[in-house]
Amino acid sequence: MNARDSILARIREALRGGSDSHGSGHSVAEADLSHRSPADAGEADTAESEAEPVVGSTGVRRFLPNVPDDFAGQVALFAERSESLKTEFLRCADEAAASAQLKLLADREGWESIALPADSEIRTLLTDLSIPKLEVSRSTAKTDLEKVSAGITGCDALIAQTGSVLLTAKSGGGRAMSVLPVHHVVIATSSQLLADLPGAFELMEQKYAPNFPSFMTFITGPSRTGDIERVLVLGAHGPRKLTVILLGGEGTTSRAWNQPPVT
Amino acid sequence: MPSASSQFNTDATRMVADLEHRQMVQQSLSGYQKTRSSNANRFQDWESARSRAATIKDEAIRHLDRYLVQFEEKLVARGAKVFWANDATEARAYILDLARAKQAKVIVKSKTMVSEEIHLNEALEKAGFKVVESDLGEFIVQLRHEPPYHIVFPAMHLTRGQISDLFQQKLAAEPTSDPEALTMTARKALRQEYIAADIGITGANFAVAETGMISITENEGNARLTSSLPKTHVVLLGIEKIVPRLADLALFLPMLATAGTGQQLTCYNSLVGGPRSAEEIDGPEDMHVVLLDNSRTRLLADAEQRDTLRCIRCGACLNVCPIFRNVGGHAYGTTYQGPIGSVITPHLRGLQSWQHLSQASSLCGACTETCPVKIDLHHHLLQNRRNAVAEKGSPFQQLGFRAFAFVVNRPRLFGFAIRIMKFLAPLQRLFNATPGDPVWPWTKSRELPSFARKSFRDLWKERTS
Numbered sequence: 001m002n003a004r005d006s007i008l009a010r011i012r013e014a015l016r017g018g019s020d021s022h023g024s025g026h027s028v029a030e031a032d033l034s035h036r037s038p039a040d041a042g043e044a045d046t047a048e049s050e051a052e053p054v055v056g057s058t059g060v061r062r063f064l065p066n067v068p069d070d071f072a073g074q075v076a077l078f079a080e081r082s083e084s085l086k087t088e089f090l091r092c093a094d095e096a097a098a099s100a101q102l103k104l105l106a107d108r109e110g111w112e113s114i115a116l117p118a119d120s121e122i123r124t125l126l127t128d129l130s131i132p133k134l135e136v137s138r139s140t141a142k143t144d145l146e147k148v149s150a151g152i153t154g155c156d157a158l159i160a161q162t163g164s165v166l167l168t169a170k171s172g173g174g175r176a177m178s179v180l181p182v183h184h185v186v187i188a189t190s191s192q193l194l195a196d197l198p199g200a201f202e203l204m205e206q207k208y209a210p211n212f213p214s215f216m217t218f219i220t221g222p223s224r225t226g227d228i229e230r231v232l233v234l235g236a237h238g239p240r241k242l243t244v245i246l247l248g249g250e251g252t253t254s255r256a257w258n259q260p261p262v263t
Numbered sequence: 264m265p266s267a268s269s270q271f272n273t274d275a276t277r278m279v280a281d282l283e284h285r286q287m288v289q290q291s292l293s294g295y296q297k298t299r300s301s302n303a304n305r306f307q308d309w310e311s312a313r314s315r316a317a318t319i320k321d322e323a324i325r326h327l328d329r330y331l332v333q334f335e336e337k338l339v340a341r342g343a344k345v346f347w348a349n350d351a352t353e354a355r356a357y358i359l360d361l362a363r364a365k366q367a368k369v370i371v372k373s374k375t376m377v378s379e380e381i382h383l384n385e386a387l388e389k390a391g392f393k394v395v396e397s398d399l400g401e402f403i404v405q406l407r408h409e410p411p412y413h414i415v416f417p418a419m420h421l422t423r424g425q426i427s428d429l430f431q432q433k434l435a436a437e438p439t440s441d442p443e444a445l446t447m448t449a450r451k452a453l454r455q456e457y458i459a460a461d462i463g464i465t466g467a468n469f470a471v472a473e474t475g476m477i478s479i480t481e482n483e484g485n486a487r488l489t490s491s492l493p494k495t496h497v498v499l500l501g502i503e504k505i506v507p508r509l510a511d512l513a514l515f516l517p518m519l520a521t522a523g524t525g526q527q528l529t530c531y532n533s534l535v536g537g538p539r540s541a542e543e544i545d546g547p548e549d550m551h552v553v554l555l556d557n558s559r560t561r562l563l564a565d566a567e568q569r570d571t572l573r574c575i576r577c578g579a580c581l582n583v584c585p586i587f588r589n590v591g592g593h594a595y596g597t598t599y600q601g602p603i604g605s606v607i608t609p610h611l612r613g614l615q616s617w618q619h620l621s622q623a624s625s626l627c628g629a630c631t632e633t634c635p636v637k638i639d640l641h642h643h644l645l646q647n648r649r650n651a652v653a654e655k656g657s658p659f660q661q662l663g664f665r666a667f668a669f670v671v672n673r674p675r676l677f678g679f680a681i682r683i684m685k686f687l688a689p690l691q692r693l694f695n696a697t698p699g700d701p702v703w704p705w706t707k708s709r710e711l712p713s714f715a716r717k718s719f720r721d722l723w724k725e726r727t728s
Contacts, residue, residue, distance in 0.1 A: 007349060014564035055315070056510070057319060057508060063311050065305040146454065175487070176488075180492075197512075201513050205509065213540070215490075215533065218531070223482070224483070226482075231442040238485075
């Protein structure tokens with residue numbers, strides 16, 4: 001029997017038996033060590049039954065941190081979360097404003113070169129920048145990507161609840177561009193702002209199932225560590241800086257920056 | 264070699280006397296507790312979230328066979344390879360063979376406790392591969408040739424001074440007392456390794472059956488780099504990591520962060536569902552997922568303690584444990600420290616050799632109370648004690664308890680015994696806390712309480728007469 005079959009057989013045996021492996025005549029009742037507090041007797045105390053209905057994760061929204069219903073409230077929450085995460089959060093009314101903002105960023109940070117996904121419409125926001133632009137494709141060397149001053153990507157969503165950016169291998173120009181350069185800049189549109197994590201998972205399924213990108217990540221602030229005396233240090237291995245640029249206001253219909261144009 | 268039990272006694276006794284170490288651990292953990300409780304308070308209903316998380320994990324465990332097969336099918340359909348390992352030896356052999364087949368030189372790793380459990384680094388290094396831990400804390404303890412001190416905070420026991428000395432010695436770095444400068448030293452050293460590495464090994468915090476994905480929770484970005492840059496990505500995980508559905512992570516990701524580090528969400532929560540697909544720009548060409556049993560099915564067979572398979576390795580039970588806070592992580596001598604380690608290690612490595620950890624407990628229940636998936640930890644410690652005695656009790660102990668039961672069940676005899684003890688107490692005082700003391704095992708580190716002038720029985724008699 002191969003390992004797969006023997007592990008599965010052991011699992012089935014264990015689940016069927018359900019006996020105490022040390023059950024050498026010392027029953028639970030004898031020592032009464034298995035008592036649970038009445039508070040635990042609810043959901044967690046599940047009986048060994050195949051028939052019981054699956055609760056799953058429906059309705060978990062009401063357990064998670066509260067999120068305002070309206071757009072303005074969600075933007076304010078995203079801004080508040082960003083502040084405490086040390087994410088730079090910028091709002092721009094339109095593409096011209098975003099272009100100008102990126103120019104300002106480039107000057108402030110002294111960018112020498114930037115990376116963006118190949119064939120991406122992000123290019124149209126960068127026309128004012130006269131620095132080398134690395135359009136990342138399959139042939140891009142990791143060492144070149146490592147050297148750029150910033151990686152600029154789109155995203156799939158922003159999550160107000162946690163101040164997170166949802167990014168995939170599709171929207172993020174692959175896996176490395178958003179983690180290897182020292183500064184990661186995300187371009188998002190107002191229609192991409194979601195209230196909470198359950199909403200983000202719903203979006204993921206609607207948008208991609210069953211052909212999910214091979215890599216998807218929730219980015220919540222710039223890379224950090226507290227491994228030395230629990231002191232917070234940014235830029236442990238990933239980007240030291242994270243900038244999120246939110247384009248447009250409520251109800252603005254704008255194009256998504258996460259997909260290459262259809263060719 | 265001394266037994267695990269006597270080694271624990273020696274180490275724990277030494278650590279308890281190290282006030283500086285205790286101070287440091289308490290200080291680290293007090294910050295954690297503050298942020299943790301403020302983030303748990305952000306939840307609209309943390310208690311219901313705990314119950315639900317426990318329910319979902321129980322569902323996964325009850326149908327573990329089905330969910331594992333589903334997980335495998337989905338991954339294989341996306342071009343990943345899945346290897347099932349009965350034990351540590353099989354898992355190590357598979358990864359070693361793979362590294363040889365790939366003619367790898369450098370292997371970069373992100374934090375995985377399962378690799379500690381199967382002693383993977385030693386095996387790979389012995390076979391001539393260069394193995395680099397990339398999580399900052401793991402990198403530090405690897406340079407010190409030490410096991411991780413804590414499942415979530417591996418280098419929690421070290422001061423910045425010690426780390427500076429270490430970097431000076433091993434990396435030729437300038438001395439500094441600035442944690443940022445130290446972090447940047449490690450960042451620089453590791454950057455080149457990611458790019459050079461042939462294989463990246465990561466663990467997984469969750470395995471999503473529905474979609475065949477692994478979920479990795481981290482803060483530094485090292486797991487992202489490890490799973491993105493090398494040509495081959497190896498994932499090592501225990502079979503208990505399963506959650507049924509992708510959407511379940513909407514609950515588990517914030518709960519793991521809150522319980523684990525006190526954050527609302529950790530910096531990166533990444534889902535990997537295969538090697539690079541045809542239309543993607545980058546990513547590994549190969550993905551190998553190693554599913555490890557290594558006695559987990561023994562835990563599953565124990566209906567009483569099956570709930571330990573819910574564990575999401577957040578480390579919260581370590582952080583609140585008065586024993587952990589005083590003896591520290593290394594004294595345990597186990598891969599998994601703290602209450603969860605004390606509960607499961609006897610199942611993984613033998614009850615008689617490891618039941619002593621279940622004795623090292625005040626049974627205060629702080630672990631059970633804090634556990635985000637409601638594992639009944641402190642009762643499991645009691646069950647381990649009971650099981651150890653049932654399996655192989657000491658005749659001396661049994662005799663002692665029988666004598667005790669004989670006396671306390673006879674009120675007159677009990678009263679008489681108390682009077683004798685009271686009479687003998689001044690004699691004990693002469694030898695108090697010396698090796699000649701008949702109760703030396705107690706008095707060598709504790710005060711022996713003196714008898715009350717009037718016993719409860721005397722007081723009761725006065726009251727009712």
